[in-house]
Amino acid sequence: MTSPHKPDNWRTSTRSQNGEACVEIGRLPHGQAAVRDTKDRQQGFFTATAAQWRDFVHAVKTDRFSA
Known part of the structure; x- marks a missing residue:
């Protein structure tokens, strides 16, 4: 997702x-x-919706990406 805002x-x-x-x-x-x-x-940035970001942070905090 991209945004016209910076x-x-x-x-x-x-x-x-x-x-x-x-x-x-x-x-x-x-x-x-x-x-x-x-x-x-x-190189710029990418964006995430509030729900996407919340879900990502939750996954990180619960070690969903651990090997």
């Missing part, structure tokens, strides 16, 4: 070691989340 409130996880080699999250209108790579910010 977030100006990018942030990294508090668990990020040094702010590099991670992703940044920004907020867009209507609860959308924008996600970009800190190593390549100029």
Whole structure:
């Protein structure tokens, strides 16, 4: 999903070691989340709806992606 808006409130996880080699999250209108790579910010970002982002965060917190 793409958006005509650009977030100006990018942030990294508090668990990020040094702010590099991670992703940044920004907020867009209507609860959308924008996600970009800190190593390549100029490549843009992708967006997720509020429901998609909520489901993704829940999956991460419940170790759904663990090997």
